[in-house]
Structure formats: structure tokens, C-alpha cells
Amino acid sequence: MTDDVRRVPDDEVDGDEGWERLTDDPDVRGVEAVKVGEEEWPWQVIASVAEFLREDPLETELRERMAAALRAVPGVTDVAEEDREVWIVDGEPSGEALVRAAASVVDDLAPRARALMDAADDDGSPS
Numbered sequence: 001m002t003d004d005v006r007r008v009p010d011d012e013v014d015g016d017e018g019w020e021r022l023t024d025d026p027d028v029r030g031v032e033a034v035k036v037g038e039e040e041w042p043w044q045v046i047a048s049v050a051e052f053l054r055e056d057p058l059e060t061e062l063r064e065r066m067a068a069a070l071r072a073v074p075g076v077t078d079v080a081e082e083d084r085e086v087w088i089v090d091g092e093p094s095g096e097a098l099v100r101a102a103a104s105v106v107d108d109l110a111p112r113a114r115a116l117m118d119a120a121d122d123d124g125s126p127s
Contacts, residue, residue: 003021005021015034015035017035019095020033029107043098045066046086049085049110050062050085065108066087070102074093076090
């Protein structure tokens with residue numbers, strides 16, 4: 001399991017600045033942060049696993065813990081959900097710190113998330 005976080009080269013970013021977590025399990029442990037400009041919500045944080053988690057209590061736990069972890073990052077003034085797997089962040093935090101905070105949440109939930117996804121694959125249900 002790797003937990004390396006790297007700045008994405010500028011020519012590969014769909015925004016002003018990008019950070020990503022390098023992992024051998026991107027569906028469950030993949031996290032990235034992209035600074036999209038100087039607007040009200042300059043950062044987007046994407047957690048890949050959120051696209052697949054659609055059952056409670058794990059889905060709700062992920063959403064609540066992700067918002068709390070992102071709010072705890074120095075420089076963050078507000079957090080909201082933009083889409084199923086995207087949180088938007090206001091303030092002037094470090095992109096690396098956002099990725100590390102989000103990674104800590106997905107890592108903690110990874111064993112249960114992987115078990116749910118594997119069970120869905122085993123019974124033929126879409127994950």
C-alpha cells in the first residue's frame with residue numbers, strides 16, 4: 001500500500017493546480033485535489049470510492065467524515081458536496097494537505113468499502 005502524494009505536472013492538470021495520491025487501489029483509495037481558480041470554491045477534492053458507495057451506513061459515514069476531515073485542514077473556511085464523489089472547498093489550504101486529509105478517511109474505510117464492492121461484483125450487481 002502506497003501513500004505517496006504528488007503534485008500533478010501543470011500540463012496534466014484540468015485547473016490551476018493539482019495533487020493526487022498514488023495508490024495501487026485507485027477505485028477505493030484514489031484521491032485528488034484540483035484548484036480550479038479564484039472563485040468562491042477554489043478547490044475540488046475527489047474521492048473515487050464515493051462513486052461506488054451507495055449503501056448506508058458506510059455511504060453516510062464517508063460523507064460525514066470527509067467533510068469533517070477537510071474542514072480540519074488549515075486554511076479551509078467551508079466545505080460542501082458538489083457531486084457524489086466531489087467535495088468543494090473554500091479558503092486557501094494546501095492541495096497536498098487536502099489530499100492527505102481525504103486519504104486518511106478513505107484508508108480508514110477501505111476494508112469495508114472493498115468488501116462491499118467485492119460482494120456486489122460477486123453477486124453480479126453493479127458496484
